[in-house]
Amino acid sequence: MSRTSLTxxxxxxxxxxxQMRQAELAKAVGISASYLNLIEHNRRRIGGKLLLDIAGALxxxxxxxxxxxxxxxxxRLRQAxxxxxxxGAELVQVEEFAGRFPGWARLIVEQGRREADLLxxxxxxxxxxxxxxxxxxxxxxxxSTVTAxxxxxxxxxxxxxxxxxxxFRFHRNINEDAQRxxxxxxALVRYLDTVSESTPExxxxxxxxxxxxxxxxxxxxxxxxxxxHAELTEVAGxxxxxxxxxxxxxxxxxxxxxxxxxxxxxxxxxxxxAAMLSLKGLRAAVAETGADPIRVSQLFAxxxxxxxxxxxxxxxxxxxxxxxxxxxxPILRKPVDSMSGLPPMWPIYKVLNRPMVPIHExxxxxxxxxxxxxxxxAMALGIYAVSxxxxxxxxxxxxxxxxxxxxxxxxxxx
Amino acid sequence: MGKHVLLIEDEPNIIEAVSFILSxxxxxxxTHSNGQTAHGVVLEKQPDLVILDVMLPGVSGYDILRAIRxxxxxxQTPVLMLTARGQNKDREMAEQIGANMFMTKPFSNADVLxxxxxxxxx
Numbered sequence: 001m002s003r004t005s006l007t008x009x010x011x012x013x014x015x016x017x018x019q020m021r022q023a024e025l026a027k028a029v030g031i032s033a034s035y036l037n038l039i040e041h042n043r044r045r046i047g048g049k050l051l052l053d054i055a056g057a058l059x060x061x062x063x064x065x066x067x068x069x070x071x072x073x074x075x076r077l078r079q080a081x082x083x084x085x086x087x088g089a090e091l092v093q094v095e096e097f098a099g100r101f102p103g104w105a106r107l108i109v110e111q112g113r114r115e116a117d118l119l120x121x122x123x124x125x126x127x128x129x130x131x132x133x134x135x136x137x138x139x140x141x142x143x144s145t146v147t148a149x150x151x152x153x154x155x156x157x158x159x160x161x162x163x164x165x166x167x168f169r170f171h172r173n174i175n176e177d178a179q180r181x182x183x184x185x186x187a188l189v190r191y192l193d194t195v196s197e198s199t200p201e202x203x204x205x206x207x208x209x210x211x212x213x214x215x216x217x218x219x220x221x222x223x224x225x226x227x228x229h230a231e232l233t234e235v236a237g238x239x240x241x242x243x244x245x246x247x248x249x250x251x252x253x254x255x256x257x258x259x260x261x262x263x264x265x266x267x268x269x270x271x272x273x274a275a276m277l278s279l280k281g282l283r284a285a286v287a288e289t290g291a292d293p294i295r296v297s298q299l300f301a302x303x304x305x306x307x308x309x310x311x312x313x314x315x316x317x318x319x320x321x322x323x324x325x326x327x328x329x330p331i332l333r334k335p336v337d338s339m340s341g342l343p344p345m346w347p348i349y350k351v352l353n354r355p356m357v358p359i360h361e362x363x364x365x366x367x368x369x370x371x372x373x374x375x376x377x378a379m380a381l382g383i384y385a386v387s388x389x390x391x392x393x394x395x396x397x398x399x400x401x402x403x404x405x406x407x408x409x410x411x412x413x414x
Numbered sequence: 415m416g417k418h419v420l421l422i423e424d425e426p427n428i429i430e431a432v433s434f435i436l437s438x439x440x441x442x443x444x445t446h447s448n449g450q451t452a453h454g455v456v457l458e459k460q461p462d463l464v465i466l467d468v469m470l471p472g473v474s475g476y477d478i479l480r481a482i483r484x485x486x487x488x489x490q491t492p493v494l495m496l497t498a499r500g501q502n503k504d505r506e507m508a509e510q511i512g513a514n515m516f517m518t519k520p521f522s523n524a525d526v527l528x529x530x531x532x533x534x535x536x
Contacts, residue, residue: 136469
């Protein structure tokens, strides 16, 4: 069934969510309840004014009713079903499911992504345990020493009449082996401590990229041109691309081609953003308006999403930033400097349903531990969110690829 | 004179303990701790049984076993392999190359005695 032919299902779902009776909606838009029933069971197609009227009565964007969930979400659901083929997920109904239950669909996609990340980490750890020569040598040393102690101790216990010379030799051996065992155990603990510090080789590509960006505090002075977009010459643009390649080439955290590709994409976006809004201008605006991307956007006539990304790169502000694709799957996660973890993602889902419309809300995070003081308590966050077409993924003649962003601005709690 | 066993192991206190218990059980025990020259020693002494550690400095016990199985004079000599790794794949590799028995460390003296008596019946 095509996505547009499921308009009726979406209308029904939305009506039920609003706890509105069928007769009530029908009356609001000037049609009979029986006709509305046919529409809701996808037996009548609608469009034009009636669709607009129904969308208005249900307080939802018309496109959401007509086209349903983003294509990206549907594709990810298909991938999740194929990866778990034995579960018998009804692939033919994936569009209906995504349209009727977008929240559950995003949950499935997010769980699939986490499962893939965990499996990747598990593979790396298993491989390391199985094949790491240093670990193998340390374990062999420890087990050989334990074997010697066990064997020698058994001899002493089972042979009470053993010659004094042998008794002395075996006691000496046990003493030597006990010391070696202690040293071996210490070596193993040191090794495991090193492993637990999570070297970048154990991360997936996105984690490697985030580890590199975190080390650089998401700030790259060498990519700040100091010029507005119109002034950036072709030569200057090529020089900056070469700088991006050099930055990525030197990044020890980036161990895979995928991690490098993700990082290049971020830095290329950084470069474009820096060309649109200079560091000097941005800092002057923040001094005047505070870290308010909507006000800064108005000052410079630059879109809110670009301002949000620029604000997140100012190391002195320590703001958090989350960027997600159209399915709500995180592409980038930068936590607030003074907080552990990230807040709930519902502002992201909200703006994905209303593209190009920024929102601003306040959340109080309880149970947060301050990274600065280590103390727990409540922390207030100003959250700005918006979804817009992804500049490097939108092509003429193709559906626009949305990206959603959420800027996290710590506020003082009363 | 008792049966002859060659113990190829680099851990000196294991050598001493295992030699002691096998000697008391009537075995004639030779020991060798250098993996590089172990193959030659097996050819020279042609023991009734080889006890072979998998991890020796600079050479793998599996390679020594392959070399032994490639020599007609000693190809049929029973081999008991000792290892710190007890995974199935290590056991399968040892059996595939031609080990008669596989024992993981730490082992008990009783296990060693039972294994050698089984591999070389009196």
